[in-house]
Amino acid sequence: MPLLRYAYYPGCVAQGACRELYLSTTALADALDIELVELKQATCCGSGTFKEESQLLEDTVNARNIALAETLNLPLLTHCSTCQGVIGHVDERLKRAQVSNPAYVKRIDGWLQREGCAPYRGSTEVKHILWALVGDYGLDRLSARVTRALAGLKCAAFYGCYLLRAQDNISYDDPFHPESLENVFRATGATPIYYRGRIQCCGWPLASYAQEESFQLAGTHIQEAIAAGADCMVTPCPLCHLNLDSRQPEIAAVVGRELGLPVLHLPQLVCLALGIPPSQLGLDRHVVSTRSTLNKLGF
Known part of the structure; x- marks a missing residue:
């Protein structure tokens, strides 16, 4: 069962x-x-x-x-x-x-x-799968299943808007001072990185009518995460991932500097800690190469 x-x-x-x-x-x-x-x-x-x-x-x-x-x-x-x-x-x-x-x-x-x-x-x-991991499965149980701790990996959470504030009641976290993603990072052995934009909008909703403003917003978050020392950004939202990863080269052009910060989906990060090979996780599909993250973990 x-x-x-x-x-x-x-x-x-x-x-x-x-x-x-x-x-x-x-x-x-x-x-x-x-x-x-x-x-x-x-x-x-x-x-x-x-x-x-x-x-x-x-x-x-x-x-x-x-x-x-x-x-x-x-x-x-x-x-x-x-x-x-x-x-x-x-x-x-x-x-x-x-x-x-x-x-x-x-x-x-x-x-x-x-x-x-x-x-x-x-x-x-x-x-959401994040709430299932934190509330149903439990962080202690998750930590006990880790076979390849992500020691030394500095992860910047990017919660986005919908997960935290679209519903009236969230029993798993504080919508303005969340810690659930950071607690998952700790359970996998990774180090959480804090920065201002982690609970703000990624800019995706603006992209269809104000693309430059969208990219400026996303670029601000990525630059803040890099300045805080992040090796990668981790998000529980595929639309945030599309804006922060697939459009990062365009974002870099708008903000006028190289970025190159890998952006991982939450399940990908946890799977790496569970010893699942990167080849099974589609990490080669990302626009921004995840090779620096994998190298740091010894893959």
Whole structure:
């Protein structure tokens, strides 16, 4: 029997532009004896844009995603901070509406019924993989599973926006003074690096209409992390990863200096500490080479 089971919601980016996140999450789950039951019928959460057209649209689409997990009697697990923020916030809103506005929830269930979907019950929890590691698996247990401690590696956390502040209630961390990522670093043997921008926006939402401002914002964070002595940046958000890693050469051109700071997905970092070979984690898919990080760890 697996130690933990979740209804796995991989989201869009991890199945496309950040395929390495999908690979490393699967490797992490296998190594920690966690069963992921993938929700293959799930749809995009809307990344916060559905509500610009219609709040009902965002709520209905994500009520369906949550209902898929509820039919399995499992918590919904995602490794995407944006998905966590959007789906988790919808879940909070609909749970309140079951008491304050049941007619609204009934309307949503009517749309779900038309599509042959189960109704939203509000019976489960939406959980990011970081919260699962910290709250369900436990840092002591994680530390005990480390076979290749990341000693000497200086890691700069980049939380981003959605994970910390999109929901009204987060029982796993302080939204303005978080420590969960840093505590995971410590459990793997790595050294946390603190800098001002670690809980700020990466600039991704600005990129479609104010690209230079987006790159300036991201560049500020990367430069602060480098100045603080970071060997790499680690993020729990694939959209932050896209902006900070895949666009880093363009960011460097805007800020007028070389950067070259590797950006790792959270599951990749933990997997390295569990002794999983880099070749299984898609570390060669990054735009900014991860070779300096791997060299420091003796790979």
